[in-house]
Amino acid sequence: MRDFRTSTALARGLGAAGNGTRDFWHQRVTSVLGVLLIAGVLIVISTSVGADYDEVTNLLSNPLAVIVLLLALLNFCIHMRIGMQVVIEDYVHGPVTKALLLIANTGFSAVIGVAGAAAVLKIAFAG
Amino acid sequence: MAGTTSSSRPRPTAPHLQVYRPTLTMTMSIAHRLTGIAVYIGTIVFVWWLIAIAAGRDAYESFLDALGSIPGLIVLFGLTWAVLHHALGGIRHLIWDTGRAHTYPWREYLARANLIGSLALTAILWAVCYPR
Amino acid sequence: MRSFLPLNFGADTVSRIAKGKIWDTSTGDKATRVLEVYRYDPESGRGPRLDVYHIDRKSCGPMVLDALVKIKNEIDPTLTFRRSCREGVCGSCSMSIDGRNWLACTQPIDDIRGTIRVFPLNHFLVMKDLVVDQSHVIAQHRLIQPWLKSETPGPERERLQSPEDRAKLDGFYECILCFSCTGGCPSYWWNGERYLGPAVLLQAYRWLVDSRDEAKGERLDTLEDPFRLYRCHTIMNCTKTCPKGLEPAKAIARIKAMLVERQH
Numbered sequence: 001m002r003d004f005r006t007s008t009a010l011a012r013g014l015g016a017a018g019n020g021t022r023d024f025w026h027q028r029v030t031s032v033l034g035v036l037l038i039a040g041v042l043i044v045i046s047t048s049v050g051a052d053y054d055e056v057t058n059l060l061s062n063p064l065a066v067i068v069l070l071l072a073l074l075n076f077c078i079h080m081r082i083g084m085q086v087v088i089e090d091y092v093h094g095p096v097t098k099a100l101l102l103i104a105n106t107g108f109s110a111v112i113g114v115a116g117a118a119a120v121l122k123i124a125f126a127g
Numbered sequence: 128m129a130g131t132t133s134s135s136r137p138r139p140t141a142p143h144l145q146v147y148r149p150t151l152t153m154t155m156s157i158a159h160r161l162t163g164i165a166v167y168i169g170t171i172v173f174v175w176w177l178i179a180i181a182a183g184r185d186a187y188e189s190f191l192d193a194l195g196s197i198p199g200l201i202v203l204f205g206l207t208w209a210v211l212h213h214a215l216g217g218i219r220h221l222i223w224d225t226g227r228a229h230t231y232p233w234r235e236y237l238a239r240a241n242l243i244g245s246l247a248l249t250a251i252l253w254a255v256c257y258p259r
Numbered sequence: 260m261r262s263f264l265p266l267n268f269g270a271d272t273v274s275r276i277a278k279g280k281i282w283d284t285s286t287g288d289k290a291t292r293v294l295e296v297y298r299y300d301p302e303s304g305r306g307p308r309l310d311v312y313h314i315d316r317k318s319c320g321p322m323v324l325d326a327l328v329k330i331k332n333e334i335d336p337t338l339t340f341r342r343s344c345r346e347g348v349c350g351s352c353s354m355s356i357d358g359r360n361w362l363a364c365t366q367p368i369d370d371i372r373g374t375i376r377v378f379p380l381n382h383f384l385v386m387k388d389l390v391v392d393q394s395h396v397i398a399q400h401r402l403i404q405p406w407l408k409s410e411t412p413g414p415e416r417e418r419l420q421s422p423e424d425r426a427k428l429d430g431f432y433e434c435i436l437c438f439s440c441t442g443g444c445p446s447y448w449w450n451g452e453r454y455l456g457p458a459v460l461l462q463a464y465r466w467l468v469d470s471r472d473e474a475k476g477e478r479l480d481t482l483e484d485p486f487r488l489y490r491c492h493t494i495m496n497c498t499k500t501c502p503k504g505l506e507p508a509k510a511i512a513r514i515k516a517m518l519v520e521r522q523h
Contacts, residue, residue, distance in 0.1 A: 011398035013453055020485040021518040028224065031217040038214050042252065045176075050258035053184045060180060069177070080167050086492075087160065089485065090449055112170045119177035139274040139299055139307050141355070141391060143381035143448045145264045148358025152495035153445065160492075223493045226516070229509045234495055 023082050030079035037075050040068035060123045069120045077113030081106055155238040159216040162209040169206040207252060212245035261358060266309075279308030282334050290316040292368060294326060296338065297378040299385050307385065310335075316368065323375065324352055324363035327389075340389040347502065350437030354389050355381055360439035362502045380442035382451060396438055399455050403463040403481060408474035424470035431465040431510055433503055434458065440497035440507050446490040453486035457497035457507035460488065464510035467517065479518055488514060 044065050048056050059065060084105045092098045147153075172194075179190035193199050219241050222228050228237050267275045279298055285291050291313050299307040312330050319329050324342055331338045341351040345364040352363040355378035357371045368375065383391035409418070441447050441456035455463070460482075467478050482488045488511070497507040 007394040007398035008401065010395060010452065011402050016481055016484040016487060018480070018483050020483060020489040021515070021522055023485070024489055024515060025519050025522070028221065031221065035214050035217060038210060041173075042210075046252065046256040049256045053180075053187050056180055056187070060177075076170065080163075080170065083163050084167055086489075087164065090446070090490070112174055116170075116174040116177050119174065119181040122181040123177070136301070136304065137273050138301070138384040138386065138392065140271070141297070141379040141381055141383050141385050141442075142266065142270065142274070142276065143442075144445070145262055145266050145268045145270070146355055146358060146376065146378050147262055147381060147443065147496075149262060150496055150499055152499065156445075156492060156494040220493055223495075223508070224512050224515065226509045226512045229495070229498055229506045229512075231499075234498070 023085070026078060027082045030075050030082075033071075034075050034079055037068065037072040041072045044068060057123055060120065066120060066124045070117055073113050073116040073120070077109045080112070081109035084109075151235055151238045155216065155219075155241055158242075159213060159220070162213040162216070165206065165209040166213055169202075169209065172202070172206060204249070204253065208245060208249040211248045211252075212241070215241045215244050215248075273306060275306055277306060277308045279310035281311040283313065284334055285313035286315060288315060288317075292316050292319075292326070292375065293373075294330070294375045294377060296327075296330070296389070297385075298338070298388050300337070301387055319368070321367050321369070322364050323356055323366045323368055323371075323377065326368055326375070327363060327377070338389075339387045348435060350435035353380055353437035353439045353442070353502070354378065355442065360443045360500045360502075362437060362439070365502055380438060382448045383438075383442060393438065395451070396441060396456065396459065399459045400436070400462060403455070403459055403466070403478065404474075405462050405466060407466070407469065407472055408477070409471065410473055418471045420470050427468045427470070428465060430505055431461060431468065434461055434465070434505055435503060436462075437502065439500050439502055443496040443500040445494055445496065446492060450486060450490050453484075454490035455482075455487050457491070457511065460491070460514060461505065461507040461510040464514050467514065475517075476521075479514075479521065482514060483518060488518075491515075 044059065048059055051059065060069070085102060088098060088101045088105065092101055176190060179186045194203055219237050222237065223234075228234055270276070276297065294312045294314065295309050296312060297307060298310045312334055314326050314329055314334075319325050322345075324345055327338065327340055328342075331340075340354070340363070342364065343349040343351045345352075347362050347365040350362070353360055354363055355376075356363060356366050357376060360380060363377075377389065379385050379389045379391045383393070383396075386392050407418075436458060438456075438458050440461075441451075441458045444457055446454055447456040463478065463482060466472055467475055472478075491508070491511045493508055493512070495508055498505075498509070501507065
């Protein structure tokens with residue numbers, strides 16, 4: 001099929017969406033906080049290396065560790081959702097596939113965040 | 128696309144990725160994206176760790192067995208590097224977002240520091256933490 | 260280092276490049292330089308090909324454009340390319356040379372080792388040989404309204420601007436719209452239909468930062484879009500390949516900062 005649309009029509013497309021800055025800013029906020037939080041998470045994980053089960057549950061019941069892990073899960077849940085959304089938008093152009101992948105992305109990020117948080121809370125309060 | 132041609136044959140697209148000489152910053156951009164995707168998938172390991180501890184002694188033991196195997200250790204090592212590389216890459220992007228270090232040779236230094244830094248930090252972290 | 264991908268990796272059927280003619284005009288002289296040049300004739304009914312030319316460096320001017328002119332004059336008059344000023348101010352002869360985009364008229368032959376590979380500007384639609392269809396980027400340039408917008412009636416003489424405000428345009432007004440950067444941007448390769456690309460965004464910034472302009476908000480509204488602006492992932496190919504030494508990535512970073520500023 002020949003495309004008879006003018007170049008002006010093509011360049012204007014559907015117009016400006018009026019957003020994008022929110023995601024951009026949230027990605028920057030979660031990356032600055034993420035650098036701090038990942039340092040905390042790595043400290044918690046490396047402290048657990050070589051420890052036996054009781055020591056590990058003890059460590060993860062420490063309020064500071066709980067706070068770091070919960071904040072990290074929330075932070076990364078947001079960051080990874082936006083990041084993967086950008087990747088999908090970059091390479092996937094079929095509208096149905098794109099919509100399905102965007103939904104799956106939000107779902108996966110939410111499951112990771114909630115499952116991780118549930119486990120942390122169980123260890124801390126019911127361990 | 129717009130513009131008319133006398134021929135019915137569509138116009139060819141000029142080659143791009145196939146002929147572009149790889150630049151350091153482009154390669155590091157690809158690395159940032161790939162490590163991001165790796166960490167995205169790697170969060171499963173992280174959450175698996177938490178769930179295993181929450182599930183009890185036996186579950187934690189089998190988690191440690193799986194991760195302590197050779198493939199498990201390779202995944203863990205790769206994931207350590209990916210996390211650190213992506214974190215340092217994030218700092219690189221934050222600096223560029225402020226409009227700083229765009230000029231030659233600073234942008235190249237920053238890209239190189241990203242790679243060297245992530246490899247060095249991974250090596251240090253494993254040297255310090257690897258159980259003896 | 261050359262691209263690690265085969266020449267036709269991922270190319271669609273009409274864009275696949277065949278082996279072309281070898282114009283063996285070699286004299287066996289050490290001063291002979293070899294050029295591989297992308298050729299496409301829309302009237303041939305065939306796809307693009309890569310022709311090989313041999314030129315005598317001693318009887319050729321110093322720049323790649325001189326080599327192309329020499330080929331056209333002495334070997335193959337059908338070779339088609341845009342050129343005008345031959346001194347880096349008109350932006351006509353931008354093309355892919357030795358794996359980056361540059362103006363053929365300011366690219367010294369002797370700075371390139373081995374075979375000189377010349378292609379049209381990356382990812383643009385090819386009209387003939389090295390001439391590409393720029394109608395889409397030009398329409399995108401028009402979209403950002405590259406002119407002074409002011410509702411206040413103009414003064415009797417010129418619109419005044421302090422030297423400090425004028426200095427803010429330095430590094431941004433010099434763009435000659437050769438689209439070397441846009442052709443070299445991977446984000447533009449994947450999403451060029453919607454993403455405006457580095458050249459157009461640099462121009463957008465040039466008007467955003469002009470103290471005499473009264474349409475800042477309106478201009479930012481046009482750019483506030485995940486695709487038009489935010490496909491820029493600071494890959495930096497644009498800044499590296501600009502033959503005028505400008506920094507499109509910096510201009511784009513500043514536009515993003517302006518958009519954040521007006522929300523917080």
